[in-house]
Amino acid sequence: AQSVTQLGSHVSVSEGALVLLRCNYSSSVPPYLFWYVQYPNQGLQLLLKYTSAATLVKGINGFEAEFKKSETSFHLTKPSAHMSDAAEYFCAANTGGFKTIFGAGTRLFVKA
Amino acid sequence: DAGVTQSPTHLIKTRGQQVTLRCSPKSGHDTVSWYQQALGQGPQFIFQYYEEEERQRGNFPDRFSGHQFPNYSSELNVNALLLGDSALYLCASSLGSGRNTEAFFGQGTRLTVV
Numbered sequence: 001a002q003s004v005t006q007l008g009s010h011v012s013v014s015e016g017a018l019v020l021l022r023c024n025y026s027s028s029v030p031p032y033l034f035w036y037v038q039y040p041n042q043g044l045q046l047l048l049k050y051t052s053a054a055t056l057v058k059g060i061n062g063f064e065a066e067f068k069k070s071e072t073s074f075h076l077t078k079p080s081a082h083m084s085d086a087a088e089y090f091c092a093a094n095t096g097g098f099k100t101i102f103g104a105g106t107r108l109f110v111k112a
Numbered sequence: 113d114a115g116v117t118q119s120p121t122h123l124i125k126t127r128g129q130q131v132t133l134r135c136s137p138k139s140g141h142d143t144v145s146w147y148q149q150a151l152g153q154g155p156q157f158i159f160q161y162y163e164e165e166e167r168q169r170g171n172f173p174d175r176f177s178g179h180q181f182p183n184y185s186s187e188l189n190v191n192a193l194l195l196g197d198s199a200l201y202l203c204a205s206s207l208g209s210g211r212n213t214e215a216f217f218g219q220g221t222r223l224t225v226v
Contacts, residue, residue, distance in 0.1 A: 004154075036217075043116070043202055043217030044155070090154050098145070098168040100215070102154035 002027040002095045006103035014111045019063075019078040021106050023091030026072065031093040033074045034100070035065055038088040047089075050074060061085070086110045114139075116205050116218035124224045125193050133188040133221045137205030144186040145215065146178060147202040155202055161186050190223075198225045 007022040025031055032051050036044040048059025055067045065076045074091060091103040117136045125131050137144050143162045147155035157170035161180035180186045184205075190197055200222050204215040 009152075041219070043219045044204075045217070046214055049214070092154075098160045099157045099170060100145075101157070102147075104152075104154045 002031065002093055002101050004091050004093050004101050004103040006089075006091050006106050008106055009104065010107050010109065012109040012111060013081045015083055016080050019076070019081045019085065019108065021076040021089050021091075021108065023065075023074045023076065023103060024072050025074065025091075025093045027093060027095045029095050030069070031095045033065075033067060034092040034094075035059065035063070035074075035076050036090045036092060036102075038090065038105075040087075044090065047076070081108075081110050083110050083112065116203055116216050118201075118203050118218035118221050120221060121219065122222045122224075124226060127193055127195060127225055129193050130189065130191045131193060131223060133190075133201050133203075133223070135186045135188070135203030135205070135218060137184050137186070137203075138216045141205035141207050141216070142184050143206045143208060143213075144180060144184065145204045145206070146186070146188045147204065148172070149200040149202055149220070151199070158188070193225045195225050198223060 003026045005024045034049045035047040038044050048057045050057050050067045058064045063078045088105045088107050090105050092100050094100045119134045145160040146158040149155045159169040160167045164180045175191045177189045200220040202220045203218045206213045206215045
């Protein structure tokens with residue numbers, strides 16, 4: 001069965017510092033992978049997606065993620081955090097069918 | 113384009129009651145998926161509708177049912193509400209449902225069961 005694990009329910013960084021949010025997946029088949037962001041009282045917005053083309057995926061708002069099959073990981077990074085990046089981030093996977101599996105989420109705090 | 117719209121935004125119900133949540137997909141989208149997001153957790157897939165039929169279902173009891181109308185809008189019905197049904201219910205729409213299809217999410221309906 002497929003699953004998505006996000007390491008760290010909370011991550012705190014200083015403004016201007018590197019953002020690293022970790023995601024590992026478990027799947028018997030290569031998944032399609034996604035990162036979503038959720039601001040308070042809002043729905044989810046797609047940041048980026050991996051669909052078996054380039055392993056380094058660039059998304060919106062300066063975020064990028066690298067697919068590493070050997071590590072079954074898809075970590076999200078941003079070189080320099082901005083106050084507006086404070087939100088909840090979800091990693092998700094789809095291995096076929098119509099169901100997308102989400103991780104439990106990581107809340108990012110950005111300190112001034 | 114209004115995107116995905118859900119109504120109502122907030123709802124309070126009593127245990128044992130029934131509730132109906134509504135979703136209008138993004139213009140041009142034909143597929144609607146429903147998710148339950150409990151506090152502090154990621155969204156959990158409830159089911160997906162395409163061409164007015166339920167195409168796949170997650171691990172949810174039969175108390176959860178849905179419907180899709182010819183205009184692609186959808187309803188989620190929950191019967192015999194339990195306290196544990198309190199959550200944010202998210203609707204996502206897409207054009208088709210391929211593995212790499214981007215789903216657009218609404219702002220959700222916050223359901224509180226007391």
